[in-house]
Structures are given as C-alpha cells and as structure tokens.
Amino acid sequence: xxxxxxxxxxxxxxxxxxxxxxxxxFMGIGRLELLTQIQEQGSISKAAQQMGMSYKRAWxxxxxxNAQAAAPVVHTxxxxxRGGGAEVTPAGQQLIQEYRELQERFQAFMAAEAAxxx
Amino acid sequence: xxxxxxxxxxxxxxxxxxxxxxxxxFMGIGRLELLTQIQEQGSISKAAQQMGMSYKRAWxxxxxxNAQAAAPVVHTxxxxxRGGGAEVTPAGQQLIQEYRELQERFQAFMAAEAAxxx
DNA sequence: ATGCGTTATATTTTCTCAAACATAACGACG
DNA sequence: CGTCGTTATGTTTGAGAAAATATAACGCAT
Numbered sequence: 063x064x065x066x067x068x069x070x071x072x073x074x075x076x077x078x079x080x081x082x083x084x085x086x087x088f089m090g091i092g093r094l095e096l097l098t099q100i101q102e103q104g105s106i107s108k109a110a111q112q113m114g115m116s117y118k119r120a121w122x123x124x125x126x127x128n129a130q131a132a133a134p135v136v137h138t139x140x141x142x143x144r145g146g147g148a149e150v151t152p153a154g155q156q157l158i159q160e161y162r163e164l165q166e167r168f169q170a171f172m173a174a175e176a177a178x179x180x
Numbered sequence: 181x182x183x184x185x186x187x188x189x190x191x192x193x194x195x196x197x198x199x200x201x202x203x204x205x206f207m208g209i210g211r212l213e214l215l216t217q218i219q220e221q222g223s224i225s226k227a228a229q230q231m232g233m234s235y236k237r238a239w240x241x242x243x244x245x246n247a248q249a250a251a252p253v254v255h256t257x258x259x260x261x262r263g264g265g266a267e268v269t270p271a272g273q274q275l276i277q278e279y280r281e282l283q284e285r286f287q288a289f290m291a292a293e294a295a296x297x298x
Numbered sequence: 299a300t301g302c303g304t305t306a307t308a309t310t311t312t313c314t315c316a317a318a319c320a321t322a323a324c325g326a327c328g
Numbered sequence: 329c330g331t332c333g334t335t336a337t338g339t340t341t342g343a344g345a346a347a348a349t350a351t352a353a354c355g356c357a358t
C-alpha cells in the first residue's frame with residue numbers, strides 16, 4: 063500500500079468496534095468511556111460534563127445499556143445524599159473489563175495491520 | 181460477556197476499519213465498494229446510482245481518493261463516446277486488492293472475537 | 299420547610315452532513 | 329451543429345442527531 067500513498071501525507075489505520083443488536087447499539091468505545099467516568103464520578107451528570115456531552119445524551123446511553131443487559135449495569139438513585147447519584151454495578155464492572163480487553167486486542171490487531179500496510 | 185446480555189436479544193459484533201490522514205479519510209469499506217462499482221460500470225454516475233448515492237457525493241469521494249494517492253486511482257474523461265466515463269487505474273486496482281485483503285482479515289478478526297464473546 | 303444536586307423526561311433549537319437541485323463544459327456522433 | 333450522457337462544481341434543501349432548554353420529582357441536610 064505504501065507506494066500508493068501520497069508521500070507528503072501522514073497515513074494511519076483507524077477503526078471502531080462495537081456490539082449491537084437488531085435495532086440499537088449495545089457497547090462501544092464511547093459507552094466504555096462513559097461507564098468508566100460514571101465509576102469515577104459516581105454521577106451521570108458529572109460523567110457527562112467530564113466528557114463534554116449533554117446529560118440527556120449520557121442518560122440515554124445508560125438507559126440503552128441497562129435495557130439491553132441481562133441485569134442493570136448502572137444503578138441510579140434520585141434524591142438523597144449529594145442529590146442522588148449513579149454507580150456501576152458488578153455486572154457493569156465485568157462489562158467494562160471484558161470490553162476493555164476486546165478493545166486492547168483490537169488495538170493490537172490494528173497496530174499489526176498498520177505495520178504491514180505502511 | 182454472554183451472561184451479561186439480555187437473553188431475548190440477538191447480539192453481534194460489528195466494526196469499521198479505515199485509512200485516514202490528519203484531515204481526511206482515505207480508504208474505507210464505502211470507498212472500496214465505490215471503486216468496485218466504477219470498475220464494473222465504467223462511470224461515476226452509474227456507480228453512484230447503483231449504490232443509491234448522489235453523484236456529487238461519489239465524485240467527492242473519487243476526488244478525495246485521487247488527491248491523497250501518489251497517483252490517480254480513477255481516471256476520468258469528460259465528453260466523447262458515451263458522454264465520457266471513468267476507469268480504475270492500475271494503482272486503483274492495487275488499492276482495491278490490498279484493502280479487500282485487509283478487510284477480509286478484519287472480518288476474520290471479528291468472527292474470532294465474536295466466537296469468544298458470545 | 300426549604301434548598302440543593304441529582305435523576306428523569308419532554309420540548310425546542312442548533313448543527314451537520316448528505317441529498318437535491320442547478321449549470322456549465324466537454325467531445326463523439328448522428 | 330444540435331443532441332446526448334457524462335464529468336465538474338456551486339448552491340439550496342432536508343433529515344436526523346445532538347445540544348440546549350425547561351420542568352418535575354426525589355430525598356437528605358440544614
């Protein structure tokens with residue numbers, strides 16, 4: 063491929079990987095980041111803010127995740143101490159770990175292919 | 181991952197892979213399909229029509245490809261027999277082949293990961 | 299009780315990207 | 329020389345997604 067590419071430009075291989083159902087996305091790199099932020103912040107709104115995303119969008123993602131999981135991956139509470147909050151359930155933590163590992167293998171795949179291509 | 185997923189839904193692994201520069205995409209599955217169609221049809225407009233995409237969009241993609249390649253991957257001619265046309269150059273054919281092979285390895289990767297996940 | 303920060307949710311606005319539309323130029327061919 | 333199908337390119341429209349805005353409810357804490 064190297065000989066086909068314009069010599070002045072800097073080429074790289076990139077990609078996305080996700081788990082989907084017939085009519086919705088389930089897990090992807092963005093949702094992984096969101097779950098991680100929720101874990102760290104203990105709150106959907108803080109996680110959204112941290113990621114520069116609207117609260118509504120973050121909430122929708124959490125809702126989609128929970129709706130498609132066997133058991134909720136994020137547990138939320140309205141009102142109470144600190145106004146409420148959100149925490150990643152054990153199932154959610156397992157999801158984070160498994161997807162993170164998948165993502166790492168994907169990165170390795172891309173790195174290997176990039177080495178072959180360029 | 182299997183135990184985390186809602187049993188009523190059908191999950192699958194999907195993804196995209198592409199070659200990019202700092203400020204544009206160079207090659208991806210859509211462009212591969214377009215190049216293939218141009219090869220078959222001998223015309224950008226027919227290829228676009230075949231893919232249900234506007235001619236302008238197809239032309240823009242071809243323009244982007246040619247601008248980033250070391251040598252044009254599609255050669256076009258305005259006017260003349262059949263009103264003009266487009267053909268994939270040898271460089272373009274090599275690009276098609278190499279990206280197709282990459283895409284196949286990517287599919288294999290995803291299949292292997294899916295087998296592990298579900 | 300009142301305030302506070304959060305979840306939950308609907309509605310409106312804005313943004314972005316592709317489609318649609320509109321022309322012009324080109325060159326063979328009848 | 330006019331027609332035809334194509335490339336080439338600018339402008340406008342439209343659709344869908346994301347953001348912004350707006351409320352309400354919740355429950356601890358003061």
